[in-house]
């Protein structure tokens with residue numbers, strides 16, 4: 775499951791990391807209301823697993 779956070783582009787604050795996009799959006803709205811900052815970047819992290827072609831079995835996260 776992707777993990778994301780929202781970073782303010784007008785200061786250094788960022789939301790806590792979460793898998794809940796609505797929570798990240800809410801953080802930005804609350805930050806905008808509190809500071810007047812309106813520019814944000816949503817940063818998404820997705821875990822990947824590289825497996826050689828000859829390897830069998832399940833995927834280890």
Ligand SMILES: [Zn+2]
Pocket residue numbers: 782783784785786787805809811
């Ligand atoms: Zn800000």
